[in-house]
Amino acid sequence: MCYELLIIIYLLFSLFQLSRPPDQIHHHSKMAAIGNRGTVTEAAGFDAAADAEKLRGAMKGAGTDEAAIIKVVAHRTIAQRQRIKEAYKQTVGKDLADDLSSELSGNFRSVVLGLLMLAPVYDAYELRNAMKGAGTEEACLIDILASRSNNEIKTINEVYKREYGKTLEDAVSGDTSGMFKRVLVSLLTSGRDESDKVDDAQAVQDAKDIYEAGEARWGTDEVKFLTVLCVRNRNHLLKVFQEYQKISGKDIEASIKSEMSGSLEDVFLAIVKCIKSKAAFFAERLYKSMKGVGTTDSVLIRIMVSRAEIDMLDIKSQFQKIYGKTLHSFIKVRGRDMLGSSQALQSISHDLIMIIAIPALFNASPLICGRFIVHFSHTSCLFFLFCFLICIKVTQK
Numbered sequence: 601m602c603y604e605l606l607i608i609i610y611l612l613f614s615l616f617q618l619s620r621p622p623d624q625i626h627h628h629s630k631m632a633a634i635g636n637r638g639t640v641t642e643a644a645g646f647d648a649a650a651d652a653e654k655l656r657g658a659m660k661g662a663g664t665d666e667a668a669i670i671k672v673v674a675h676r677t678i679a680q681r682q683r684i685k686e687a688y689k690q691t692v693g694k695d696l697a698d699d700l701s702s703e704l705s706g707n708f709r710s711v712v713l714g715l716l717m718l719a720p721v722y723d724a725y726e727l728r729n730a731m732k733g734a735g736t737e738e739a740c741l742i743d744i745l746a747s748r749s750n751n752e753i754k755t756i757n758e759v760y761k762r763e764y765g766k767t768l769e770d771a772v773s774g775d776t777s778g779m780f781k782r783v784l785v786s787l788l789t790s791g792r793d794e795s796d797k798v799d800d801a802q803a804v805q806d807a808k809d810i811y812e813a814g815e816a817r818w819g820t821d822e823v824k825f826l827t828v829l830c831v832r833n834r835n836h837l838l839k840v841f842q843e844y845q846k847i848s849g850k851d852i853e854a855s856i857k858s859e860m861s862g863s864l865e866d867v868f869l870a871i872v873k874c875i876k877s878k879a880a881f882f883a884e885r886l887y888k889s890m891k892g893v894g895t896t897d898s899v900l901i902r903i904m905v906s907r908a909e910i911d912m913l914d915i916k917s918q919f920q921k922i923y924g925k926t927l928h929s930f931i932k933v934r935g936r937d938m939l940g941s942s943q944a945l946q947s948i949s950h951d952l953i954m955i956i957a958i959p960a961l962f963n964a965s966p967l968i969c970g971r972f973i974v975h976f977s978h979t980s981c982l983f984f985l986f987c988f989l990i991c992i993k994v995t996q997k
Contacts, residue, residue, distance in 0.1 A: 638909035642677050651676070652687040655696065664703045673715050677909060681716050707897055714905040720755040721763070723748070726902055727756070728764055731775040738863045741772065741784060743885065743902065746870035747878055750790040757788065779822045780863045786830040787871075793833040803836055807843035814859040815848050822864065825856075829871050837875045879914035882907055883922055886915070890930070 651672045658668035676684065688696040697716050704712060714722050723744050730740035748756065760768040772784050806828045813824035828840065841852050848855060856868045873881040882903055889899040907915060919927045 637911040637913045638907070639912040640675075640677055640908045643675055643680060646676070646680055646683075648680070648683040648687040649691065651680075651684045652691055652696070655684070655688065655700075656692055659699055659703050666704075666708065669700070669704075669712065673712055678715075678718060682718065685716060707901065711901055711905065714901065719906065720752065720759045722905060723752075723756045724760040724763055724768070727760065727768065727771075731771055736775045737898070738776070738780070738866065740898065740902065741776070742863070742867045742870045743899070745784055745787040746867060747874045747881065750792055750794055753788060753790045757790075776863075778864070779826070780867060782823075783826055783830065783864065783867050786826055792831060793836070795833050796835050797833065798835050798839050800839065803839040804843050806832065806836075806840045807847050810840070810844060810852070810855075811848050814855055815850070820859045822860070825868055829868060829875075834875050837872075841872070841876075877918065879911050880918040880922060882911075882915045883919040883927075886919065886927065887923055887930070 654668055654672055658665040672684070673681065685696045688694070688699075692699075697713055700712055700716070701709060714725075717725060726740055727744060730737035744756075745753065757768050760766075760771070764771070769785055769788050772788065773781055776784060809824050810828055813821035829837070832840065844850075844852050844855075853869060853872055856865060856872065860868060870881065873884070885899055886903055889896040889903075903915075916927045919925075919930070923930065
């Protein structure tokens with residue numbers, strides 16, 4: 601189990617690139633294929649056939665060479681991974697994702713398989729999993745639908761229908777209820793105005809409508825919030841938020857918290873926060889996923905996979921601005937907290953925090969850690985790992 605956790609930290613560490621400052625990341629000739637503020641960049645001298653052969657070799661024989669898998673998957677863009685998948689099918693005659701799924705397990709498998717998917721396919725997959733089986737992971741529905749653009753949601757709708765044989769709206773409607781369902785359905789229509797136009801008079805009226813629907817009356821007219829927050833464009837809403845502050849003397853987020861509760865509160869807050877700053881929204885999600893007792897594995901994995909090529913640099917910047925510490929240093933502190941709790945080490949959620957933290961704590965090569973720890977049993981690996989990493993730290997000084 602410890603070995604699996606060590607290899608996940610290498611993967612997470614590679615994707616977040618926590619030890620590399622932004623100016624070094626920009627020295628690459630080409631940035632990520634999806635956006636220009638990601639931490640995953642196009643690999644130089646890329647050879648899809650060679651990478652496919654490396655992955656095949658990593659899965660041949662007894663055991664699996666996880667380090668080799670990470671070396672390829674974590675350092676290629678989504679577009680490059682698609683070419684590797686094609687090359688693998690051509691040369692091996694099998695589906696790469698299927699082979700990896702049968703070889704890997706746990707959170708490591710979730711991360712690797714997610715990285716092999718196109719962005720809308722991954723979003724559709726996550727939404728499907730959030731609604732599959734008993735219960736619904738509302739946080740996943742909110743994270744994705746509140747933060748994606750009209751075109752992204754349209755594509756997710758198309759992918760979901762093609763992959764799962766039903767519309768995403770039908771799936772959401774069947775798994776949610778009440779006003780929360782209505783907000784999600786509204787977001788799924790991709791009806792938000794995406795122009796830059798700001799109507800000052802309308803912004804004042806929208807602010808008044810929201811105030812009168814909440815703070816100024818007994819009870820809350822949630823439909824008014826839906827009409828404004830799910831339809832107006834970003835610049836207009838920023839103006840609405842300013843006018844609302846003048847009228848009510850409160851920030852719109854504070855009013856939502858006082859007027860609503862549960863999933864409805866969460867989705868409206870997510871919409872407002874994403875309108876203000878998506879990077880800040882995801883920074884907060886990361887912070888809360890690692891704060892306190894336990895770690896929300898699914899949130900960490902989802903943000904890492906979905907934002908690595910888009911705006912991870914901005915998320916890291918916002919994390920430092922909001923919390924006064926770098927994402928790197930926060931993970932280091934969380935790692936120290938976890939290493940002092942034997943009970944926590946037995947939890948898979950805490951394990952995920954620990955594997956993110958170890959290389960950051962010691963500035964050791966995660967690849968070396970992974971190769972070293974495989975030689976030791978589950979009960980002794982942590983002790984030998986610490987001795988090994990401390991030795992590395994001493995020799996580096």
